[in-house]
Amino acid sequence: xxxxxxxxxxxxxxxxxxxxxxxxxxxxxxxxxxxxxxxxxxxxxxxxxxxxxxxxx
Amino acid sequence: xxxxxxxxxxxxxxxxxxxxxxxxxxxxxxxxxxxxxxxxxxxxxxxxxxxxxxxxxxxxxxxxxxxxxxxxxxxxxxxxxxxxxxxxxxxxxxxxxxxxxxxxxxxxxxxxxxxxxxxxxxxxxxxxxxxxxxxxxxxxxxxxxxxxxxxxxxxxxxxxxxxxxxxxxxxxxxxxxxxxxxxxxxxxxxxxxxxxxxxxxxxxxxxxxxxxxxxxxxxxxxxxxxxxxxxxxxxxxxxxxxxxxxxxxxxxxxxxxxxxxxxxxxxxxxxxxxxxxxxxxxxxxxxxxxxxxxxxxxxxxxxxxxxxxxxxxxxxxxxxxxxxxxxxxxxxxxxxxxxxxxxxxxxxxxxxxxxxxxxxxxxxxxxxxxxxxxxxxxxxxxxxxxx
Numbered sequence: 001x002x003x004x005x006x007x008x009x010x011x012x013x014x015x016x017x018x019x020x021x022x023x024x025x026x027x028x029x030x031x032x033x034x035x036x037x038x039x040x041x042x043x044x045x046x047x048x049x050x051x052x053x054x055x056x057x
Numbered sequence: 058x059x060x061x062x063x064x065x066x067x068x069x070x071x072x073x074x075x076x077x078x079x080x081x082x083x084x085x086x087x088x089x090x091x092x093x094x095x096x097x098x099x100x101x102x103x104x105x106x107x108x109x110x111x112x113x114x115x116x117x118x119x120x121x122x123x124x125x126x127x128x129x130x131x132x133x134x135x136x137x138x139x140x141x142x143x144x145x146x147x148x149x150x151x152x153x154x155x156x157x158x159x160x161x162x163x164x165x166x167x168x169x170x171x172x173x174x175x176x177x178x179x180x181x182x183x184x185x186x187x188x189x190x191x192x193x194x195x196x197x198x199x200x201x202x203x204x205x206x207x208x209x210x211x212x213x214x215x216x217x218x219x220x221x222x223x224x225x226x227x228x229x230x231x232x233x234x235x236x237x238x239x240x241x242x243x244x245x246x247x248x249x250x251x252x253x254x255x256x257x258x259x260x261x262x263x264x265x266x267x268x269x270x271x272x273x274x275x276x277x278x279x280x281x282x283x284x285x286x287x288x289x290x291x292x293x294x295x296x297x298x299x300x301x302x303x304x305x306x307x308x309x310x311x312x313x314x315x316x317x318x319x320x321x322x323x324x325x326x327x328x329x330x331x332x333x334x335x336x337x338x339x340x341x342x343x344x345x346x347x348x349x350x351x352x353x354x355x356x357x358x359x360x361x362x363x364x365x366x367x368x369x370x371x372x373x374x375x376x377x378x379x380x381x382x383x384x385x386x387x388x389x390x391x392x393x394x395x396x397x398x399x400x401x402x403x404x405x406x407x408x409x410x411x412x413x414x415x416x417x418x419x420x421x422x423x424x425x426x427x428x429x430x431x432x433x434x435x436x437x438x439x440x441x442x443x444x
Contacts, residue, residue, distance in 0.1 A: 023434045025292040031304060032436070035313035052159055053127035054070045054325040056259065056317045056399065057087075057232065057341065 066367045068118060068126045072329040072340060073111065075103045075130050075146065076137035081165050081207055084198045085234060085270060087262050093343040099332045102138050107334045108146045110358045116153025118363050127159035136168035147180035159183060166214030167207060178223050186215055189233045190244035215251050230255025237271035237279040241286035249298055257301035262344040265405035265415055275415060281422030288426055309394045310427055319399035324379065334358040336366060338375050345404035382411045395420045
């Protein structure tokens with residue numbers, strides 16, 4: 001998997017450099033933890049785990 | 058090809074069409090009911106000779122690219138392959154594709170008996186089961202060839218897997234196709250109530266010439282509103298399962314990465330191997346027009362080498378096709394999250410794939426709702442700077 005060449009595309013810089021600890025949403029807290037740990041989407045055993053599988057059916 | 062191969066030549070997903078027919082006849086199926094008739098020319102089941110050749114070739118790909126990938130048993134209904142050939146297939150695949158390569162089956166569940174589950178356990182095969190929600194929604198579309206709903210059998214299959222301590226962890230989740238007329242809260246509660254760890258949802262297929270079921274016009278928001286309803290239920294749930302599509306989009310907004318095709322800007326490498334060994338592009342392209350998933354050359358595992366195909370100009374062109382080409386997409390500030398949607402959903406006869414997804418308006422509504430949810434929780438700054 002690679003990142004597409006984004007030179008031709010706009011990029012957003014809206015990600016806020018602020019504490020992300022507090023949220024009332026369990027689903028969001030889980031994702032924040034994943035992103036913070038720079039984990040892959042499939043690293044968490046509770047993730048929808050179809051390791052390396054990208055087809056959407 | 059070697060470990061230094063261009064990343065665009067890496068496979069991450071191989072779909073094996075081990076059975077070309079299905080024991081269900083779902084109204085919305087992209088394989089049988091979107092105008093593509095290629096399945097009629099395929100053998101009903103993959104032969105032992107093809108199974109052996111597929112396993113050999115995939116082993117060669119793995120050793121060459123040195124990056125793990127996943128194989129998904131697909132169809133039609135893959136369990137129509139039968140226990141004997143399924144055993145041979147899994148044995149051959151696992152011999153060539155040890156962990157961490159993944160082997161998975163996407164099934165309608167009707168044939169998911171305990172002896173079959175034994176096999177999946179033995180070869181560590183992940184399971185995803187298709188179910189659209191409660192019976193009154195599921196049975197409206199997912200019927201057998203006599204028109205009878207399949208919900209009770211599918212439910213029994215899910216319960217069968219979950220009852221078994223040795224199989225429970227194999228269940229990745231369920232895959233649900235959206236009926237935009239339904240109440241997303243009802244569908245969420247029903248799917249969560251199954252006790253599965255994950256849920257994925259699919260929009261109905263369509264394009265600019267053939268609008269998806271339930272979508273009145275390109276600008277209408279039926280799917281965006283449905284998905285936003287699902288998002289609200291998901292974010293408010295104190296014990297949520299995973300929802301793959303929503304997690305992918307939210308993770309991108311939070312600065313992480315996505316997983317599934319049609320979301321975000323991460324490339325994917327998907328190949329399909331048909332029951333006779335023919336090698337095709339992503340099968341979802343069938344949604345655009347008949348044979349849209351075919352390479353110009355007729356490649357087959359019995360004659361051709363997958364590694365050669367992956368370095369061919371035709372494969373590189375197929376790979377580039379996933380990059381959004383429409384000017385509207387290139388200018389869109391949400392492109393990094395939306396990714397232009399699925400290629401198949403961009404199609405029109407007049408402009409080919411050079412369009413935004415037909416779900417563009419829906420995507421914008423959903424992503425906007427996600428931004429609001431994150432902003433309300435001070436997880437995202439309100440201003441959005443486009444550079």
